[in-house]
Amino acid sequence: MNKINKLMVVIDGSSESLTASLYGIYLSKLLSAELYVVYVINEKALNELLKARIFIEEEKIDYEKEMEQDADKYLHQVETKASAKGVTIKKIIKKGIVHNEVVTLSKENQIDLILLGQLRKIISVREASYDEMERIMREAPSHVIIVKNDKKVEMLYENL
Amino acid sequence: MSLLDILDEKAITVHLQELEKESVIKELLDLLVKAGKLKDKELAFHDVMEREKKGSTGLEKGIAVPHAKTAAVTALSMSIGISAEGVDFNSMDGEYSHIFFLLLAPPGASGPHVAALSNIARLVQPPLIRDKLKNAKSPGEVIDIITQYENGG
Numbered sequence: 001m002n003k004i005n006k007l008m009v010v011i012d013g014s015s016e017s018l019t020a021s022l023y024g025i026y027l028s029k030l031l032s033a034e035l036y037v038v039y040v041i042n043e044k045a046l047n048e049l050l051k052a053r054i055f056i057e058e059e060k061i062d063y064e065k066e067m068e069q070d071a072d073k074y075l076h077q078v079e080t081k082a083s084a085k086g087v088t089i090k091k092i093i094k095k096g097i098v099h100n101e102v103v104t105l106s107k108e109n110q111i112d113l114i115l116l117g118q119l120r121k122i123i124s125v126r127e128a129s130y131d132e133m134e135r136i137m138r139e140a141p142s143h144v145i146i147v148k149n150d151k152k153v154e155m156l157y158e159n160l
Numbered sequence: 161m162s163l164l165d166i167l168d169e170k171a172i173t174v175h176l177q178e179l180e181k182e183s184v185i186k187e188l189l190d191l192l193v194k195a196g197k198l199k200d201k202e203l204a205f206h207d208v209m210e211r212e213k214k215g216s217t218g219l220e221k222g223i224a225v226p227h228a229k230t231a232a233v234t235a236l237s238m239s240i241g242i243s244a245e246g247v248d249f250n251s252m253d254g255e256y257s258h259i260f261f262l263l264l265a266p267p268g269a270s271g272p273h274v275a276a277l278s279n280i281a282r283l284v285q286p287p288l289i290r291d292k293l294k295n296a297k298s299p300g301e302v303i304d305i306i307t308q309y310e311n312g313g
Contacts, residue, residue, distance in 0.1 A: 013271060042271070045278045052281040053252060054225050056215045066270040 008036040008111040016117025020147040021078040022157040038092040039071040040101045085160045098132035114144045166238045170195035172299035176243040188262040191239035204232035218251030223284045227263040237264045
């Protein structure tokens with residue numbers, strides 16, 4: 001029988017992505033689906049800055065460490081929220097090009113549904129073409145849900 | 161994120177007055193104070209200079225991108241300064257710097273900080289953009305140039 005077995009939420013520390021994680025917890029409970037929560041450290045941007053010599057090596061290492069700490073912090077936050085509703089999550093930290101890592105993970109783990117936080121209003125064409133969440137939406141092999149309405153999502157989560 | 165998110169006309173000047181590196185940095189910080197984005201100029205100056213000591217942020221082709229993580233700001237903040245005469249900023253190619261992007265980020269904002277710096281690196285690649293910025297007549301024109309570039313122009 002076709003069923004949604006595996007969900008994946010992509011978080012980046014934004015409030016929108018954390019709202020998506022609450023919706024992921026809600027769906028996971030509802031559907032008895034496994035919930036993967038992934039944070040990708042944008043190594044491409046760090047390497048670009050090193051190549052452009054805006055960053056020195058020491059700085060790149062320092063920022064990378066801070067981004068790893070951010071990843072741990074946000075994943076722990078989601079884990080706490082999930083645990084409070086009896087949901088276990090699989091935490092994943094990756095480094096690389098954000099959309100590529102997400103698409104690869106989705107294929108490797110046979111993810112049925114990816115959840116992303118609400119996309120920002122586009123204020124420039126160039127920003128849109130570089131936006132990693134937009135690229136996930138276009139390139140992911142699985143369905144993608146864009147989670148909106150944070151108040152409603154919070155209510156769904158609280159009522160679980 | 162787009163540079164348009166953090167651009168503020170009050171934090172831009174096309175007539176940088178100072179001609180020495182440290183004074184230019186202070187002048188760029190003054191723009192952020194004027195725009196209401198910086199409360200502790202001394203702390204910000206200290207943090208920017210600590211970064212400069214590790215390696216000059218004077219790049220090639222007249223661009224300089226002084227930056228720092230600092231508790232002196234509560235949000236990602238940027239000022240832009242254009243100097244017609246140019247400043248000896250110990251740049252990589254030994255040339256004077258004319259276009260300055262000062263970027264300050266609070267601790268814990270590495271992701272947006274990196275994104276903003278990446279955007280600046282991309283913005284100043286095309287020679288035409290560098291020429292337009294260097295010859296801009298007003299802060300409004302600087303914003304127009306960046307807006308046009310961000311929208312594919």
